[in-house]
Amino acid sequence: MIGRRDAIRLIGGGGLSLGLGACGFTPARPEPAGGRLRVAVAVSSTADTMDPARQTVVSDFCRCAMVYDGLTRLDARSRPQFALAEAIESQDSRDWSIRLRRGVRFHDGSPLTAADVVYSLNRHLDPAVGSKARIFAQQFASVRADGPDHVRLVLESANSDLPTILGISQFQIVRDGTRDFRHPVGTGPMRMVEFAPGVRSLAVRWPDYWRRKVRLGEIELFSISDDSARINALLSGDVDLIHAINPRIAHHLEHAGFDLLVTRSGGYTNLIARLDRGPTSHPDFVAGLKLLLDRETMRNAIFRGYATIGNDQPIAPTNPYFDPSVPQRAFDPDRARHHFARAGMIGARLPIVTSAAADKSDDMAVLIQNAGRRAGVRFDIRRVPSDGYWTNSWMKVPLGFGNVNARPTADIIFTQFFASDAPWNESGWKNARFDSLLRAARGETDEARRKSLYGEMQHLVHDQAGIGIPLFLSSLDAHNPRVKGLRPMPQGGLMGFDFAADAWMEGA
Amino acid sequence: MIHSPLMVLIGRRVAAALATLIFVSLAVFAIAQLMEGDVAEAILGQSATPEALAGLRQAMHLDQPAWRRYLEWAGGVLTGDLGHSLITGLPMREMIGTRLVNSLTLAGLTALVSVPLALALGIMAAVRRGTAFDRAISIATIGIVSVPEFLIATLAVMLFAVTLRWLPALTSTRDVHSIWDLVRVFALPVFSLACFVMAQMVRMTRAAVIDALDTSYCEAARLKGCSPARVVMRHALPNAIGPIANAIALSLSTLLGGVIVVEIIFNYPGIARLMVDAVATRDLPLVQAVAIIFCTAYLILVTTADVVTILANPRLRHR
Numbered sequence: 001m002i003g004r005r006d007a008i009r010l011i012g013g014g015g016l017s018l019g020l021g022a023c024g025f026t027p028a029r030p031e032p033a034g035g036r037l038r039v040a041v042a043v044s045s046t047a048d049t050m051d052p053a054r055q056t057v058v059s060d061f062c063r064c065a066m067v068y069d070g071l072t073r074l075d076a077r078s079r080p081q082f083a084l085a086e087a088i089e090s091q092d093s094r095d096w097s098i099r100l101r102r103g104v105r106f107h108d109g110s111p112l113t114a115a116d117v118v119y120s121l122n123r124h125l126d127p128a129v130g131s132k133a134r135i136f137a138q139q140f141a142s143v144r145a146d147g148p149d150h151v152r153l154v155l156e157s158a159n160s161d162l163p164t165i166l167g168i169s170q171f172q173i174v175r176d177g178t179r180d181f182r183h184p185v186g187t188g189p190m191r192m193v194e195f196a197p198g199v200r201s202l203a204v205r206w207p208d209y210w211r212r213k214v215r216l217g218e219i220e221l222f223s224i225s226d227d228s229a230r231i232n233a234l235l236s237g238d239v240d241l242i243h244a245i246n247p248r249i250a251h252h253l254e255h256a257g258f259d260l261l262v263t264r265s266g267g268y269t270n271l272i273a274r275l276d277r278g279p280t281s282h283p284d285f286v287a288g289l290k291l292l293l294d295r296e297t298m299r300n301a302i303f304r305g306y307a308t309i310g311n312d313q314p315i316a317p318t319n320p321y322f323d324p325s326v327p328q329r330a331f332d333p334d335r336a337r338h339h340f341a342r343a344g345m346i347g348a349r350l351p352i353v354t355s356a357a358a359d360k361s362d363d364m365a366v367l368i369q370n371a372g373r374r375a376g377v378r379f380d381i382r383r384v385p386s387d388g389y390w391t392n393s394w395m396k397v398p399l400g401f402g403n404v405n406a407r408p409t410a411d412i413i414f415t416q417f418f419a420s421d422a423p424w425n426e427s428g429w430k431n432a433r434f435d436s437l438l439r440a441a442r443g444e445t446d447e448a449r450r451k452s453l454y455g456e457m458q459h460l461v462h463d464q465a466g467i468g469i470p471l472f473l474s475s476l477d478a479h480n481p482r483v484k485g486l487r488p489m490p491q492g493g494l495m496g497f498d499f500a501a502d503a504w505m506e507g508a
Numbered sequence: 509m510i511h512s513p514l515m516v517l518i519g520r521r522v523a524a525a526l527a528t529l530i531f532v533s534l535a536v537f538a539i540a541q542l543m544e545g546d547v548a549e550a551i552l553g554q555s556a557t558p559e560a561l562a563g564l565r566q567a568m569h570l571d572q573p574a575w576r577r578y579l580e581w582a583g584g585v586l587t588g589d590l591g592h593s594l595i596t597g598l599p600m601r602e603m604i605g606t607r608l609v610n611s612l613t614l615a616g617l618t619a620l621v622s623v624p625l626a627l628a629l630g631i632m633a634a635v636r637r638g639t640a641f642d643r644a645i646s647i648a649t650i651g652i653v654s655v656p657e658f659l660i661a662t663l664a665v666m667l668f669a670v671t672l673r674w675l676p677a678l679t680s681t682r683d684v685h686s687i688w689d690l691v692r693v694f695a696l697p698v699f700s701l702a703c704f705v706m707a708q709m710v711r712m713t714r715a716a717v718i719d720a721l722d723t724s725y726c727e728a729a730r731l732k733g734c735s736p737a738r739v740v741m742r743h744a745l746p747n748a749i750g751p752i753a754n755a756i757a758l759s760l761s762t763l764l765g766g767v768i769v770v771e772i773i774f775n776y777p778g779i780a781r782l783m784v785d786a787v788a789t790r791d792l793p794l795v796q797a798v799a800i801i802f803c804t805a806y807l808i809l810v811t812t813a814d815v816v817t818i819l820a821n822p823r824l825r826h827r
Contacts, residue, residue, distance in 0.1 A: 040775075045785035045788060045789060046593065046595055046596055046603070046782065046785040046786065046789060046791065046794070047550065047551070047595050047596075047785065047788075047789045047791075054551065126563075127559070127560055127562070127563020127564055127566075127567065128563060128564060128566075128567030130548075130551045130552060130560070130564045132552070134560055182598075196777075197595075197596055198777070198781070198782065198785050199607075199777040200777075222775060223775075224678070224772070224775045225772055226658075226772050226773055228662055229662070229665070229677070229772065229773040229774075229775070232662070232665045232666060232669060232670050232677050233677045233678055233775070235670045235677075236665070236669040236670045236673065236676070236677040237673070238669070238676050238677045238678045239678075387788060388543075391549050
């Protein structure tokens, strides 16, 4: 018989034994030579991958950059430098010959061969791989080994940017035949010893790295998705380097003795007006809309100065092909009113869709709404959840926002977002002249000529596309002053996500 | 010996729990079908061109009708195979195992701290009804119930980790090498969670004990000359077990699935974050498996509370 007193004990003791049995105590890990760098990024989930083709979020980029190398890598001015390739040559920008660096070994000891490169590049074409770079790989007509350390790559049509494209992180080189990426094997500066998707990853120094001597002993990478928790972890000394700081807090962190890594990037949050349907298709409406962007207030109030004024075309001032002759569009609600009157839109109400998925689009929309009141058009802000935003709202609503990360070349950004047949032609803008310029610039080998072609394209987008690009955003990272060797790279924050070989810890 | 009517009663409770599990798995699957987007879209994100989507869907067998995918999954579960995650390709046991242990550790430690404390505070408040102590407990519990746990957690981190530097801001079980480490590492999350679950338990315990103390048999015990402690422990408390057990079960049931905020703030890899990841990536087999675990934990707690109530109440035994 179970008595009542036993029952009382049962309730009290029910929770006690739960779980405790699972904690086996292990001896403390000693700090490795070269020190341990603990990095917290904002996003990580069970979707974390070590398959270079599938890398999507910052934590993927960081982990893959630790473990793998590409044939080329992009330098501080986004120009390609040879990495696993020693030479990439072509007479006609179509038929390319790639010579591989000799003596490079994978983390399992096997040498880098042409077969690894052929496999790594060709797998992007298989839809089951789910590659993010498939659109670029579709330019490859054939990729074949030509001896043990030569690869011949023939393109469908000429493209002088191939060395840059091969520097895109998704084209990193894996071992021939790799299908399981749980225990990744690459040639990079770090060897992955633990990879738990959505939890953390732990990589240790690869002593035989071909590019340089790696100084860090170990990198632990995980995510803390809550902004304030991530900053608290840095303040309390539980992490050394954090990605994606709110601009509002940057000043306080500096004050508390932490260092900022400010990266001016070509990424932007853009206003999108669909040109192929509804009231937003009137050219005067679009012209008026672009005049409502109060770029300076956006930069100062929303981004606390950590942004660069944009001019409704996607080539950032840091890009070598940036054309300064495109006149800067100013904030002018009165002229906007004049355009809206010509479009017959005075007094109209229009929904404008925002989401946390498009960084800071909520705040931008509020400023546009205010300016719209002065120009005679009422904008109703519709905030939608970030979950499913890219599938359900982006490019589908008449007036909304997009968010584009920095792209390494002018060709890539124009091809992906502005060509008439681009899958992400966000405003549905079609222009035959632009398309022919794009094709001509791609195969053009004369730099001056190429620059003038890209210049004309910037004018066209600035004048005609349904896209407002108010600002190019800066990426903000913060770190413990013990972390040295970090410098901004235009590919993105955290040194273009590739800090493992260059960072080091003071006093370790 | 346990009487057989009692066994029947308990057997019915368990059968009802199993039926609930099946219903929940169906409901979760059906609701998941209503979510827009699938795992192929989640993988490809912005790169989801129609052609790429079709190829990936076929490779992942997503082109089969929903009912068939459910039956295949259910068949697997019956044979003990929870299936593989669509995103990582890992078997469920591997995906869930360590995270479930983590969640149970956190829940267990929280229960260890909060249940005895809540019972003691609740009983003391009931015994000293109307005194300053009782009023202080009431105000404190109402105050804590009204503050969201993320605020408690963030404030605790700012005070104990950032300003005082006594405790770590993150909860990593890998840094646990001794009992002292265990206390240090879990102090903040357990504190935040205990605040959250205790308040309810204290209030329910107080109310149940007060009810019991107001009965005629407790009055008789007092008239007979029993000490106040004896009245509470021998006469009132055994009769208050039913409601107290239920209050504890309900409060503790939130410790597995309802602690997402605490898991995120302390970067603790528990099962609630796994569920959020699974939903965000539309990884249906994982959603199903975790939902079943949540449901099972809830049913175990509630059924245990029922059984304890039955055992503690002689009248229910002889119905």
